[in-house]
Every structure is written in C-alpha cells, then in structure tokens.
Amino acid sequence: MLYATRTPQAKRRALRELLASGRTVQFPGAFNPLSARLIEEKGFDGVYISGAVLANDLGLPDIGLTTLTEVATRAGQIARMTDLPALVDADTGFGEPMNMARTVQELENAGLAGCHIEDQVNPKRCGHLDGKAVVDAETATRRIQAAAQARRDPDFLIMARTDIRAAEGLEAAQERAQALVAAGADALFPEAMKTLEEFAAIREAVDVPILANMTEFGQSELFTLEELSSVGVNMVIYPVTLLRSALGAAERVLDTIKADGTQQAAVPDMLTRARLYELVDYPAYNRFDTGVFNFQVPGTPR
Numbered sequence: 001m002l003y004a005t006r007t008p009q010a011k012r013r014a015l016r017e018l019l020a021s022g023r024t025v026q027f028p029g030a031f032n033p034l035s036a037r038l039i040e041e042k043g044f045d046g047v048y049i050s051g052a053v054l055a056n057d058l059g060l061p062d063i064g065l066t067t068l069t070e071v072a073t074r075a076g077q078i079a080r081m082t083d084l085p086a087l088v089d090a091d092t093g094f095g096e097p098m099n100m101a102r103t104v105q106e107l108e109n110a111g112l113a114g115c116h117i118e119d120q121v122n123p124k125r126c127g128h129l130d131g132k133a134v135v136d137a138e139t140a141t142r143r144i145q146a147a148a149q150a151r152r153d154p155d156f157l158i159m160a161r162t163d164i165r166a167a168e169g170l171e172a173a174q175e176r177a178q179a180l181v182a183a184g185a186d187a188l189f190p191e192a193m194k195t196l197e198e199f200a201a202i203r204e205a206v207d208v209p210i211l212a213n214m215t216e217f218g219q220s221e222l223f224t225l226e227e228l229s230s231v232g233v234n235m236v237i238y239p240v241t242l243l244r245s246a247l248g249a250a251e252r253v254l255d256t257i258k259a260d261g262t263q264q265a266a267v268p269d270m271l272t273r274a275r276l277y278e279l280v281d282y283p284a285y286n287r288f289d290t291g292v293f294n295f296q297v298p299g300t301p302r
C-alpha cells in the first residue's frame with residue numbers, strides 16, 4: 001500500500017542494471033499514477049513518463065508549454081506508485097544550462113530514475129512532426145554537461161535525445177550522438193529513426209545504451225521487440241500508447257451512452273470494480289485498518 005517499497009536510489013541502480021543486462025527492455029508510458037501499477041503488474045521492466053502525455057492530459061499541445069513544476073510533480077506521483085524505475089521526458093530541460101541543473105535536481109527529488117533532454121530549440125515540437133529545429137552542437141552538449149554535473153546520485157540516468165535526424169539526416173545524427181556521449185550522456189535517444197538500419201547506424205556510432213521510440217502514427221514503423229533487439233536497441237518506449245487507448249475507449253463509451261441511453265453495452269469492456277480495487281491494493285488498506293482498530297462495531301462487516 002501507499003506505495004513503492006523501493007527507494008529512488010534502488011530504482012536508479014535497477015535501471016543501470018537493466019541497461020547493462022544485454023536484454024532489450026520495455027518501458028510503456030504511464031498516463032497516470034495508477035497505470036504505472038498496471039505496467040508493473042504485467043511484468044514490464046520500467047515505466048516511461050511522456051512529455052506529450054503530460055501536456056495532452058492538461059489539454060495542451062506538446063510544444064513546451066508545461067513547466068518544470070508540473071512535470072516534476074506529475075512524474076513524482078507516477079514514480080511513487082511503482083517499484084520499477086521511471087524514466088521521464090524532460091523536453092529541452094526547461095531552459096539553458098543553469099535551468100538544466102535545477103531540472104535534474106528536481107527530478108531526482110521527485111524520485112525519478114532518469115530523464116531525457118533533447119537538442120531541439122525552444123519552443124520544442126513533437127519529435128514526429130515536421131518543422132523541428134535543433135540547437136548547435138555546443139548548446140546541445142552544454143545542456144548534457146550541466147545535467148550530468150548537477151545530479152547528486154551518480155546512478156540518475158542522463159539520456160540525451162537528438163532530433164537532428166529529421167532536419168539534417170542520418171550522418172548528422174551519428175555525429176551529434178557521439179558529441180552528446182562525449183559530453184557525458186549515459187544513454188542516447190535517437191528520435192524519429194525511419195528504419196531498423198538507421199537504429200543500427202546509431203548503434204555503430206556510440207557505445208552507450210540506445211532507446212527506440214515506438215510511438216504510433218509517427219515516423220518509425222512499429223518494430224517488434226525482436227526486430228529492435230536484433231539491431232542492438234537497449235530500451236523501447238511506448239510513450240502515448242496507453243493514453244491513446246484509454247481515450248479511445250472513453251470516446252467509444254460516450255458514443256454508446258448517446259446512442260443507447262445507457263452504458264450497458266460497454267460494461268464488459270470496463271475494468272470491474274473488483275479489479276480496480278485490486279489495482280489500488282484495497283485489501284492491504286483494509287488489513288492495516290483492522291490491525292490498528294482491532295475491534296468491530298456491532299453490525300458492521302469488516
């Protein structure tokens with residue numbers, strides 16, 4: 001109950017071990033704190049916290065409008081619900097080097113295992129849309145240096161994301177990847193790779209763990225775990241998948257209520273009351289309560 005049993009330090013250590021395991025690990029995106037429990041229960045390796053989801057959930061487009069406070073608060077609420085390590089999307093780091101340092105410390109305080117910081121100009125765009133622009137190599141590497149210097153837990157993962165592929169091509173992406181790793185990035189997120197061969201080319205260029213973003217309706221095909229594993233990808237994220245699925249289900253049930261005058265036809269698709277209670281670990285709170293109040297009011301069931 002109440003919830004994670006592992007400390008943020010232990011989760012960060014676990015993330016490092018996952019990335020060193022030689023396996024390709026899967027991090028689905030939690031769209032709220034409780035969905036992180038579901039991800040853990042289903043046996044995934046970790047939880048991703050998407051900037052797009054946090055923005056869209058607030059009704060905002062993913063163009064750098066959310067603040068550090070909003071992101072750190074929500075990411076902390078999600079991270080605390082799970083014993084899995086959580087990786088959060090820190091967009092462009094919420095400013096330039098000094099801000100980067102503060103961002104990393106706030107995310108450490110919030111219990112995250114790591115974050116990724118991208119090399120887009122401010123205001124940023126979704127990585128799978130046209131019209132993105134990136135900062136020069138010096139600005140990009142200073143962001144990563146500042147982030148790496150600011151962390152207090154050496155296991156807090158600083159992942160550099162580069163969006164340069166869409167603007168300047170694959171060779172530029174390889175070069176940028178190397179510069180970001182030289183600046184201190186522990187891992188790399190090459191955004192909007194089009195093919196498996198492109199992932200392989202990034203794999204060739206750097207010797208840190210690399211991430212594949214399997215977001216729907218984007219630039220990359222939805223490669224399987226096996227395919228990504230075969231080109232040396234270490235971590236796969238499904239950033240917006242659960243939000244898209246949940247909102248898709250919500251839209252359908254609203255249509256059903258409108259059409260039928262009742263939600264009855266949609267009930268079989270819903271999480272039952274019992275399952276929802278199981279997910280929030282209701283029985284554990286009951287046990288705790290009966291342990292403290294070890295008497296029963298006549299006539300009330302425990």
Ligand SMILES: C[C@](O)(C(=O)O)[C@H](CC(=O)O)C(=O)O
Binds near residue numbers: 126128215218240
């Ligand atoms: C990974 C990402 O940065 C995110 O915020 O989840 C997005 C995902 C998306 O918009 O589909 C991105 O790829 O830019």
Ligand SMILES: [Mg+2]
Binds near residue numbers: 050051089
């Ligand atoms: Mg994002």
